[in-house]
Amino acid sequence: MQFIYPMLLEQADKPFSDGRYVFEPKIDGHRLILSRKNGVTRLYTRHNNDVTDKYPELITDGPDIVLDGELAVMDPDTGIPDFELTMKRFQSKRSQLPISYVVFDVLRYEDSDLRCLPLLERKAVLDQAITDTPTMSKIAYIDGRGEDLWDAIVARDMEGIVAKKKDGRYHADKRTDDFVKIINYCYADVNISGWRKGDFGWLAHVDGRTVGVIELGVPPTHKQAFFSVAKPLITGEDRDFIYVQPLIKARVKFRNWTKSGMLRSPVFANFILSA
Incomplete structure (x- = not known):
């Protein structure tokens, strides 16, 4: 099975709008790499710890693929990611808290390494590669209007936003301004x-x-x-x-x-x- 170290995020102090970027909600959970090869699925944290046994809901059939996303448990009252509930599920062998794997990138698909492609081309592959379910879904994003998304995120008391360059490549285990996080502190x-x-x-x-x-x-x-x-x-x-x-x-x-x-x-x- 193939593990790819996830791309890291630079940080900005305040939100911005820019037509060169798309903007996503920042999901308050933990990073998760899903790697499927020849029908076998493995799950890894950002530090290459195998956590496949923790999330059997994500073991499904499908094409060979490597996905990058965030694993979260949602607050049942607000529908917003809850970090403490996420850690409770992560740390417990008995917890049955329902998970949401929010996928924001695809790094390999079938026999192709996609990391050299621009972000929006990877997003197009991702749209074709997976179908949203209650357990796994593709992240929503907005084109260029980071400040509008920021206002909505602050109104809901969520963690923040992530700005991603439309033509940005995927740089494993590196920080570049292709990916920028703005935290709602x-x-x-x-x-x-x-x-x-x-x-x-x-x-x-x-x-x-x-x-x-x-x-x-x-x-x-x-x-x-x-x-x-x-x-x-x-x-x-x-x-x-x-x-x-x-x-x-x-x-x-x-x-x-x-x-x-x-x-x-x-x-x-x-x-x-x-x-």
């Missing part, structure tokens, strides 16, 4: 209540409790500024963390609040200066 103001002793991370504190660890987006100058004033604020430590009075404030951007009230993937934006 949430923002929160937090207090920093400590830091991790091992790999870098600040404890984020809101309303008297820890809501996550800030690992990403902190420039070296900001780390230096923090540690230059934080040591006099130390209140204690344990095996993993050193704790401080939560007097230093920061703004973070993050994907969403989890059902347990934690920040999902918080990224440092800036310090908040006291008045």
Whole structure:
């Protein structure tokens, strides 16, 4: 069976419209490569982990093919991809949560490697290669009007959008501006209540409790500024963390609040200066 490392996405800070691109909703799940050869189907994560046994619903007959898409579980009330439900299905051997495999690219079809073709030609092959079912479907896209799609995505509180050049080729395991993601981040103001002793991370504190660890987006100058004033604020430590009075404030951007009230993937934006 053939595994192809998926193409990665560059990131832009804000939505845009451009006639050279098509725009797709960003599905909040996990990347999944489907590879079928001689009637045998295998499923892989983006890191080449075989997860075929986790999703027997996707083992079907059909032509030799390699597909790239996102595996998600939809919120039953909103119909929107739910990352926590997706992870629950992924991590459990017993979960029967219904899955949706949203396919956005075809990399091989029968005896042909399609990665050198422009995106819209690959989309045309994909339209002919698979038929939408409740379990597997082709992603919808809009031509050129990224800001219109963005407004609809924000209104539904979805993850974001992906811009793809119409003539873009598929570059396995690389980032180029042929694929660009724009994330619909949430923002929160937090207090920093400590830091991790091992790999870098600040404890984020809101309303008297820890809501996550800030690992990403902190420039070296900001780390230096923090540690230059934080040591006099130390209140204690344990095996993993050193704790401080939560007097230093920061703004973070993050994907969403989890059902347990934690920040999902918080990224440092800036310090908040006291008045």
